[in-house]
Amino acid sequence: MFPEDLRYSETHEWVRLEGGLGVIGITYYAQEQLGDVVHVELPPLDTSLKKGDIFGTIESVKASSDLYAPVSGTVVEVNGDLSEEPERVNQDPYGKGWMIVVEMEYPEELDHLLTASAYEKLVSG
């Protein structure tokens, strides 16, 4: 449910370090709370984000939620498949449901995010 190699924000986003870039999405817990995702709005390429900035919106049948950047950086890739298949976020939140890739401005920000076990404690508490 909460892969060990990821880092997590308190607002339920995750980051995976891949060749110096940060892949970002929302956690299993977040998609479970939202229910069926029907729309994901993501930023344009080259958007400059600071940690904590809203980078998009996610809508389910029942709710809408903002997406918060867990790390600072520039958006270098956006998952275009989500516009046709937003349900990927529910089906595979850490894989095919990835949302954006950023070139991180401060890689040390990763150390300030939660580990898998700390995040698990947060959501089961």
Added chain:
Amino acid sequence: MEAPELPLKQTPLFSYHQAHGRIITFADWQMPVWYGGIVQEHLSVRNYAGLFDVSHMGRFRLHGPRARKTLDYLTPSDVSSLPPGHAQYTMLLNPSGGVVDDLIIYCLAEDDFFLVVNAANAEKDWNWISGWTGTDCILELYTDRLALLALQGPASEQVMEKTFLTSLQGLPSFQHTGVHYGGETLLIARTGYTGEDGFEIFVPAHRALEIWERLLEKDKNLKPAGLGARDTLRLEACFPLYGHELDEETSPLEVGYSWVVKFQKQDFIGRTALLKKKSNGLPKSLQAMVMLENAVPRQGFRIYKENFPLGVITSGTFSPTLHQPIALFFSPPEKVHPGDTLTVDIRGKMRQGQVVKKPFYRRRSEKGVS
């Protein structure tokens, strides 16, 4: 000392919901919002059949020599000629013609009626009706005695037959019958809130879980469905929901339900006010819209027609059948027409929508329609 918080209520099926679904609080009840997911449950109902636990809804029995006359006075519809075995959708009105609640009345006998009301209004309705009771018109609470299951979808009839071993083919829409099952007689009505064919089953509380599980076991294509799908289904069918399209300040005329009102009835609460509304013109009328962009409008979001503020959304969701967001709203009369482009302020961004004719969805074969 603060008033103690009462514990949330649970239906007789709570253990099943807790094991298989996601629980939310609705009108002081712990209810399943979904099991597998709203979209799949919604499509199950549209394509085959789904099973809902609606035991949170208030159930009352009103009986006695004055019961029929009392209901006829409390509602704008014709209850006086409602025959035993028939059911009727109607509303309790206040003196201004506004809606206290919408409900279904089931006529059990000449002087015996069952009422099913919205969970959120159960206490209010009880107090309201109690004002007219007496030794010749007795109100009894049945909410905790009976569970209420709603089996909805085009395959409902065959699903019911697999469990109850009786054909309900001959039961017309909005009529009910008694079905023998395991030593008891269950009241089964051909009523529902999804826009599909379906049945509502009144089950003694202690038999509820057994019958729920049996229905699911006897037909593996029958899926449990939660309140989330119940809302998307009713919204596609443009059925009003109390607290959204209906409230004490809104009359049946404004939501397009003037067919509920029998003006030739001599006396009922709200008659004078409704006649006045009819002659003066209605202050608002209920409209439907689809979004042209993929953003979901929610209750309270503001709508504009070329910068002119029209009002707010009363209900909005994503329609699994239409694959686009849909919504209902009240507009000043004559201000909008099907085809008009509108903008909706969705969380700070102006999004495009289009007015359409109601309903968003109509079932293909109108089987058993009265």
